Amino acid sequence: MKTINVKVPAKTTSYPIEFYDTFATLKRNVKARLGDRKVLIVTDKNVLTKTKYFTPKERTKPGKNIVVLTPGEKSKNWKSIDAILNAAFENQLDRDSVIVAVGGGVVGDMAGFAASIYMRGIPFIQVPTTLLAMVDASIGGKTGIDCEYGKNLIGAIQAPEAILVTDQFLKTLPDIEIKNGIAEMVKHGVVASPKHFKALEKLAKKDFKTIRKEIFSLAPASMQIKQKVVESDLKEAGKRKMLNFGHTFGHAIEHVTKYKVPHGRAVAIGCVMAAQYAAERKICKWKLADRIENIFHGFDVDLTCKVPDEKLWEAMGYDKKKKNGKLTLILPEKLGKVRYFEV
Template structure:
């Protein structure tokens, strides 16, 4: 199967994203072509490591690198300062210097945490993303957002730090649990809902093939998703304006995650719920028709994702929303779909409107 390569053009921070099947064994060659230093720390987790570390390590060794394995626990609840400090400890124990690099082998938690470690260890060492979950492949591995969670909010501590390259092997999705796979689909739907009407229609038409994890359709869908994200990142690397569109569904999604202690919903599931609510607000504000909103909700349901907000008091949602990174002066910048395939970023000075439209606290 052919490999699709997408360039992210950011001047001296530009890099390639390679998407294909059976390309995991090429990680070492990619790193060699990048001219990286001899020592590599491969940060993975206790689930992904037993599945793929040996292949990646062998690839690195064959290419002339000396890999050092660092395992972290699996789960969003471990994307915190304690685990990050443990990664620093291992990097120091291994004696890794500024000419070393980090490989992030795993899902979004591994990528975010390892990327932040790379951004801050010795004031910055290169890193390469090798995402193994659908969510990480289409979203968190691309664009340079790294960080950890804080007990009072998601991703409140972090840095913009671009990888030197991204290697996406769709075959790793074969071992991904069904729930996590479906959770990743939420980010795929996001791209179509606010950036590409034709892509959204393709997802509707090929939902069954996606649910069946067909290689060819996955390469196409992941390739298009990263191309859409790359185009946004190229225009707005540090989320000064346009990049906020990628937060569609995330505003209420992050609130759901925070209120449930990151334990009840996967990130993609929370985003799916947030997209349903965003479509509802968009319809009420006249930005999309009832049919448009219905298409978004229907696709989310077809892909086996949740749509209902968990019940918490309105005051709890208000507090969680006000802690959002897009909150300022008691209001919030809210990303809404304009029809299907376009977007609007609306300033909501009073959160009561969102709470009322989404029937929160009733």
């Protein structure tokens, strides 16, 4: 078992990211962690029925301590939070109880946000089931819901007690979701690690079947980058915002398309847009913008974006990172180095 320790902002505690080979060992360790604490599990319909995490009985008839959300971004709303909180009350969860998120970024964000406000905050554990959630969303404690003004605008920072990972979940994950996760991994490479970017670039040259098989071997490097950036934010306030590379454009695309473009793909398009924007202003070389575009082509990520520029910028006006009327874009200068650029 490999463990990565992540320090919690403004707290002296840290939480582990643990890796397991099988569902059985993962589940045994979730159980061991829970001890005799009361637990509420949050998942979604796909994870419940398509993966082998839950027992056959649970799959057909989940118990009352399992909240099953409708899959997808549309579930990032108050209704889901309400459902989780109600289930927590019905199961008589107290301050010592735990919420376990078994799902992708949506489930993780919902379970985490609900845990952050139930009785003013109870612990929660992440069991990420998508590549995107493993390498990015489960780490760092950001949780939030979408509203009519934009994405993730309401939420809380709630660090998980632990993140328990198994690549077994990737077996049932559709290709498109593998690509969505890869988008965040490429982002990690661009903002923090030329080595990671180059490793991904090498993999992008292979056929998709091989990519599926080998991508998890690069996941720990991505997790470590996210963990390091989150930790460095403790010392240098605001460093974390480098992880928003591709996200200012990306969130706007998601919002304008009413979330028809999934988060990962929107981030990929956003990374290319940000890099081209930087190249046009000579902040980076065109060669870098081309490399970023090509790596996504190599991973067969659909980069088509039908959102007109004016709509995109209008939507970015609502971006919560907008400070004093100015919008800060995260632009690449070279691999591993970004610039905060105010517009």
